[in-house]
Amino acid sequence: MKLNQGKIGRQEIVCAVAITACASGIFTPGSQTLYANGNPAYISMLLSAGLALCVFGLLVRAMRRTGAHTLWELLRFGLGSVAGRIAATFYTLLFILSAASLLSRFTLLLGQFVFPLTPGWNILIYLLAAACVPAWLGLEGLGRAARLLGWPMLFSLTLALILAAGNYEPYRLAPFPGDSMPGLAGFGARGTLFFLPALLGLLVVAKGAHGLSNAGKAGYIANAVSGVLAAVCRLCLGMSYSYKDLAQMHSPMYRLATGFKAEGYFSRLDVLLVFGWAMGGMLAAAFYIYAASYLYTNAFGQEDIRPSVAVFSGVAGAAALAPHLQFAPPEAVMAFLSAYGYILMVAPLLMAAMIARAHVKRRRRARGGAV
Amino acid sequence: MQTKERKGGSIWGILRFDEADEEFELLESERGRPKAYTRPEKPAPREKPAPASRFLFENERRLRQEFRCNVNSDILLRRFRLGQSVDALAVCMNGMASGGMINDFILRQGMRPGCMDGAAGSPARFAMDNIFAQQESECTADWQTIKMAILDGKTAVFIEGDELAVLMDTRGYEKRGVENAQNEKVVKGPQEGFNESLRTNITLLRRIIKTDDFVCEFQHAGGKNNVQLAIAYRQDVVNPNLLKEVKRRLHNVRARMLTSDGAIERMTERYGLSPLPQVLSTERPDRTAAHIMQGHVAVLLEGSPTASVMPATLFTLMATSEDSYMRRPPGAILRMVRYIGAGMSILLPGYFMAVAMHHQGMLSTETIVTIIQSREMVFLPLGLEMLFLLWVFQLLREAGVRVPGSVGQSIGIIGGLVLGQAAVSANMVSTVVLIIAALAGLGNFTIPDYSTQIAASYFRIFLLLLGWAGGLLGLSAGIVVLTVWMARLKSYGVPFLAPVAPKTFKGGSGGMRGRINRRQRPVDYINTWEEGQ
């Protein structure tokens, strides 16, 4: 077996998952829907992270009760071999699309603001290579690199927020909260699409994180960190621009970085900061691709993860490039996914968890033991 | 469990999807705690030569034949009468054995009348115990052992009527004395360095490590030139799995000629194509001893003035022995300077290229004007300018090493001043790029390990090309790939970036110096016996 997993410590896996969730939470949400009704994104981000944490907690409990060590084992135990494989394929696609979404966002950002005369695929090749190679090399390299590169990424993020402090005006958050409670809750629920895939990826590679117990703790920490960071970023964005402006920006974080009131070198730091974030994006995409490959390899009994990594990297690259080549999916499909995607994502998991627990209870009852 | 040994990491291993990769792990892996490998793979048993004969003439005939005495006059065969009663034959290699020791302690002692009186049992054993006054002696009938001992500079004494021969250490060949370490100079601390004599090197280690568990195992190096190597370690500290793995890899070494530990390193490393070394090569006994005390294993080869210490991490390669001899604040500052210099050496040219070619908005007005003015008449594109200067730097470096004597020192001055100034005057390069290349070159020299310096040069070129082609995007992609690759690299089962990634307990001195009382504990990432393994 060449799964290139190895074992990584808690700090490493926390960094890997936190970077992934942060990158997805900060850079992938579409501004038009997020700021359609005011500026409550910082609240809905926290809600999304919280909901993702709840789902993650339920899954961890279910896995502990049923003795499943990884997500695949839970799916197989809960849904059976065939349905489990179908679900595994679905989540593989989810991971690939999450990676593609990140790569696409960064391609757009860099193509618009940093390399305007460069075709999108030219930019994407660098991002994709930097995502494919870590996934190929495996979880150990990915986790340890995340621990090392997580600090520059965190530094570039916080530096951007600190340097932009001169532009913050609390009135821009008004009207507060901007939307009704049901509306906020809806945003929060839809936003789990940004945080949950990273946690699911953690459950896929839980063995490499020294088991479910450690993976669970790591997931809680990573989610908390990423949720807070994403919410703080949205708060700072909300204080820098009104919701009407934000609704028209596809890369608000970059706009934040170009608006520093600082003198001298700090006013020209935006490009450097963007590449600090891009490194996080590359690692995040690598984590998604690795998780997809690992899940697929486990589900379909493959011996080597590397062919899957190569293929899924290509698929993610193609999916990332499609919007730049005017091959966007139909509007109706995108609208449906945006509105109900979180239900599609969560439903099979909860079903698998409940069925698996029911099996266990039945088995224990049959043995006459305590339930 | 038999493992398939990859031959130094072949390039097509990357495409073998059907083969399991049983990599040696010292820390826990996805398969659980690392299990010890079974006894090392034994070489195919060669046909053992017949043992020594009881008859002296037979032994002499065989020796003359096998050592080609008709053309090879190096072998000395001296017949004498032991105790003036028993025929004996002393065999040694001219120049390798000390004539004085043979005369004084073998021939004179052996020729005393009546010295064999009362001999019972094996004459050879009697002679070894009662006649020959040599501290290192043994009796053996194994013909191969006898021949190796003669080739090694020992003297073999055959006695009529006994198949056992007495082997005595009479080595007295010319060798270089203990001198200063040439390539690892320090300001504070010992100045001694290893030399080519294995025995001397081990002595230098034993002067520092005076513990009863310090073991030096000798074995055949694996080359057809029959040199020996020594595996040095502390038995009560070292991880037994690590030791077994080292022995297993050494056992698989097969070469025509082994003269330096570099060849051993090449044949035992897992990632043959990695620019970064996986073994620390040092010519300082104090540095070697420090690592042995921490639980590392050192391999010394006869004829090589360096020791190979394994496992080696990036921080091991970046540390010098001087770090231990300085106080904590200056030691920490020096180490920081070293890391900053190394980072600058690798990143600065690529960063400059990326910013100058793709992101001019990041430069201040003054910098832009300076660059524009300095490049007004330069005909080379910026990227080629930088490559040219880095190439010149490498040439100077190689020339400075190869050119002998005092001229070698002048190369640096001539090359730096004349070439640099001439290149600027000839409008081949601009002053700004010259400064960048010079800073990168200087930063390279702050890296203590020579192999790591070379590796840093490769990384510099790689990142420079990426920065040139893709700006900061290319540079950041390169940094991510390099970091992940280094994080994945292992040296004898230990991650290359330990103890930073993976993070081990705080007592270890990862990047910066730890408190001295914490250095009483061995490093965590080797899982030594002292750690309760």
Added chain:
Amino acid sequence: MKKALRIACVILSAGVFLICAAGCIEQKSPDEYGYVMLIGVDEGKMKPFHVSMLLQRGADDDEGDTAGPLIAAECENLFEAVSLLESGLPFSLTLSRTSAIVISEAVASGGKAEELLDVSLGIVFIRYHANLITAHGRADAFLRRLQSGLNKNLTKLEKGFVEFSEETGYVPVVTLAQFYDLAWSGAGDVIVPLGAKEFADEGEARPAKEKAGGMANGTPGDRNAGTIGALAEEGVIYAVDLLGEDTFLPGYMTREDGLTGGMMGSAVFKGTRMVGVLNGTHTQALLMATGHFRHGRMHIPLPDGKKISVMFTGKGKPATTLLLYDEPLASFKIDIHAAIEQPAGVASYSRQELRRGIEGYLEGLLREIFSACKAAGADVFSLGKAAVVQFDDARRWEAYDWEGAYTKTRAKFTVDAQIVFDFTRSRVE
């Protein structure tokens, strides 16, 4: 082994080919660019705009004292300007170093700024922290006046104006980001630094009197001094017209050569259209009310006809409250630190009298400015910010007619000045 080697070679070759085909990202050496430091926009004769660009040149340029070449073209928009100018130049233009955009009064008051300052400016790499300046007269003339042997580093020169603002309060500082924010959000209106005009540039005679402090278009009596409404219909209302203010306009200087560009107050915008001009003193007062004032010197008239010089220092943001009645009521409480620089001249006044005098003067000034700007419909006190925080739903805020409510707003200004007689605390510039 041979087959594996062949496969490896094929894959490696494909990889190398791919990388080469991907090509290097578009790149140019720094000396292949011309760096546009300042952009000026005027009305064009044949096309909507006349865009001029001041480039940065080398430090040891032998061609006279000019800081850099000024190039210009007529165009539909800024993107076309860049293309047209590049086509005639031996290098490409980059706007990533642009530190300021200067819009002429004609363009600003004609409402063309909205079309020009589209958010898509980011595509041409103009940084959002670039400053915005309105030129009183032609923008290209203003740029020409900045060319000077004093400092060939145009970034430092432009930065000097920002520092001038912070040290004196005579002009505000507005970046593109702030302009976009206020112009389109409805939470207030912006005042933009006003570049001074040189009469000789446009062949106009200097006004006979400097009563209005050298106001470019003549004295109040020369203009149609109708009602405020009539004036508003003309398109631009000058503070001097509304307020009868004849204070000398700071920043307006006559120089024979060298740097002749300067600042003279601020231009008032309603949305993206310029609707008025405030002189330096008015600008100082307005900045005090909006919390952007750091230091500045004012000359306060005393009852006995004398004027004293007072150095003011801001003490943080003023407290603003807004009550959204049918006629909204706004109140401003401004804390300010006042150092009187001629203590001997005020010996006959008590501290209390001086304080009341200074506070009264500032409050009066602020009331006048508020009335004038309200008449022009410009919410320069950013009362919109105080209005929006009183809503909890974006839809209700969007449905609320704040513009209409603003025209009925009443304002009350309370200034609390702390007087210091220590003349050493003031600074001579």
